[in-house]
Amino acid sequence: MKNGVVIVGAGHAGVQAAASLREEGYDGPVILIGDENEPPYHKPPLSKTFIKDADAKPQPLRGEAFYSGNAIDYRPGVWIDRIDGGERRLDVSGGGTIAFDRLVLATGSRPRLLKLDGAELAGVVSLRSLADARLIRELSAQSEEVVILGGGFIGLEIAATHVRQRLEAMGVRLLTGTTVARLEGEGGRVSAAITSSGERLPAQLVIIGIGVVPNVELAEAAGIAIANGIRVDQHMQSSIPEILAVGDAASYRHWFTGGDVRLESVQNATDQARLAARTIVGHAEPFAAVPWFWSDIGDMKLQMVGLTQGGDSHVVLGEPAENRFSIYHYAGNRLLGIESVNRPADHMLGRKMLGAGFSPAPHTVAAGPDALKAALAAFSQDEPARASA
Numbered sequence: 559m560k561n562g563v564v565i566v567g568a569g570h571a572g573v574q575a576a577a578s579l580r581e582e583g584y585d586g587p588v589i590l591i592g593d594e595n596e597p598p599y600h601k602p603p604l605s606k607t608f609i610k611d612a613d614a615k616p617q618p619l620r621g622e623a624f625y626s627g628n629a630i631d632y633r634p635g636v637w638i639d640r641i642d643g644g645e646r647r648l649d650v651s652g653g654g655t656i657a658f659d660r661l662v663l664a665t666g667s668r669p670r671l672l673k674l675d676g677a678e679l680a681g682v683v684s685l686r687s688l689a690d691a692r693l694i695r696e697l698s699a700q701s702e703e704v705v706i707l708g709g710g711f712i713g714l715e716i717a718a719t720h721v722r723q724r725l726e727a728m729g730v731r732l733l734t735g736t737t738v739a740r741l742e743g744e745g746g747r748v749s750a751a752i753t754s755s756g757e758r759l760p761a762q763l764v765i766i767g768i769g770v771v772p773n774v775e776l777a778e779a780a781g782i783a784i785a786n787g788i789r790v791d792q793h794m795q796s797s798i799p800e801i802l803a804v805g806d807a808a809s810y811r812h813w814f815t816g817g818d819v820r821l822e823s824v825q826n827a828t829d830q831a832r833l834a835a836r837t838i839v840g841h842a843e844p845f846a847a848v849p850w851f852w853s854d855i856g857d858m859k860l861q862m863v864g865l866t867q868g869g870d871s872h873v874v875l876g877e878p879a880e881n882r883f884s885i886y887h888y889a890g891n892r893l894l895g896i897e898s899v900n901r902p903a904d905h906m907l908g909r910k911m912l913g914a915g916f917s918p919a920p921h922t923v924a925a926g927p928d929a930l931k932a933a934l935a936a937f938s939q940d941e942p943a944r945a946s947a
């Protein structure tokens with residue numbers, strides 16, 4: 559491959575794709591393009607440690623030596639305007655073209671915009687990039703009151719009451735079943751959010767967290783199939799097979815549910831990037847990872863494994879009142895997924911169970927972790943190949 563592999567997007571997925579290509583023995587040119595003017599960095603700490611600590615530094619995904627040592631041509635501050643799929647060429651914003659043999663689109667997602675009066679005021683921000691996090695850090699130091707729109711991970715529906723108590727203990731007021739009708743400002747800077755019931759919530763900083771939309775425009779304009787993301791097959795190939803897509807931007811049929819999904823997690827981005835690299839070097843494998851996710855809110859370590867949409871019943875292990883519990887979600891007798899708060903052992907066991915294709919009966923879950931471990935061991939003896947897959 560003369561022109562080699564070009565990766566657009568230098569986030570979690572793009573950087574992993576570059577690393578995995580080298581790990582898989584690919585020795586052609588690898589160009590990694592990102593529009594941000596930063597060494598690629600970890601996103602999760604932005605909302606957890608970075609914005610609250612004025613001295614916190616960004617955490618690079620890889621040290622500088624990684625790029626030079628692996629002959630990865632990282633080009634920061636470069637925006638790609640257009641893909642010419644026929645000519646296998648990219649148009650760079652501001653001029654110039656880059657040729658490719660294979661293209662990996664790791665363009666990620668961006669915050670959904672809020673269509674609301676006042677959304678354009680200074681002090682109304684969303685959090686996606688390091689630049690956003692720096693701005694929020696600066697603004698929060700000047701703000702007495704902050705309003706956050708959107709529940710995010712607190713969409714852990716069943717845990718919501720528990721989460722409410724913990725947040726309120728931290729001085730956070732949680733309003734659910736409420737929408738914000740408009741934002742008010744003074745001198746061009748936000749001063750309050752007005753709810754649909756007319757309540758005025760004073761705020762010098764408003765953070766919009768109402769979800770993200772995938773960055774698909776580049777692919778769409780090139781005629782690549784889109785369906786809530788860049789549509790890929792189980793090998794991460796788009797409708798133009800030389801063009802692959804990974805991470806937040808990619809949608810695919812998930813083996814676990816049989817449904818179409820687009821996942822937004824570091825694990826999904828890195829697993830898909832590894833798989834894309836294997837496809838490129840000719841060792842294609844179907845995507846078989848069990849989805850998992852984590853986050854931290856205050857003193858709650860939240861972990862999820864599986865995909866819990868469509869559940870119709872659940873079993874709770876542990877004690878919500880003690881801030882340590884797990885919720886096992888079922889559709890009929892099938893375990894869909896587990897949400898854990900400060901119970902990492904449940905999460906790890908859940909990953910093993912779902913990865914092995916083992917769905918314990920609800921009464922086995924209710925009997926506790928030892929019973930679950932024994933049931934998994936018995937299942938693995940009966941179906942060793944599947945359990946070790």
Ligand SMILES: Cc1cc2nc3c(=O)[nH]c(=O)nc-3n(C[C@H](O)[C@H](O)[C@H](O)COP(=O)(O)OP(=O)(O)OC[C@H]3O[C@@H](n4cnc5c(N)ncnc54)[C@H](O)[C@@H]3O)c2cc1C
Nearest residue numbers: 567569570571593601602637638665666805806822823824
């Ligand atoms: C604040 C925050 C906290 C998070 N916390 C967690 C967590 O706790 N756990 C977890 O699992 N996940 C978390 N996530 C989600 C996780 O970070 C994403 O799922 C992950 O970053 C997706 O990686 P990606 O490479 O697909 O996309 P991104 O990381 O979004 O990277 C895509 C990059 O491509 C660039 N790009 C797009 N189009 C172009 C173009 N045309 N030309 C050049 N460059 C382009 C973008 O600007 C961006 O830099 C968090 C995300 C955020 C923002």
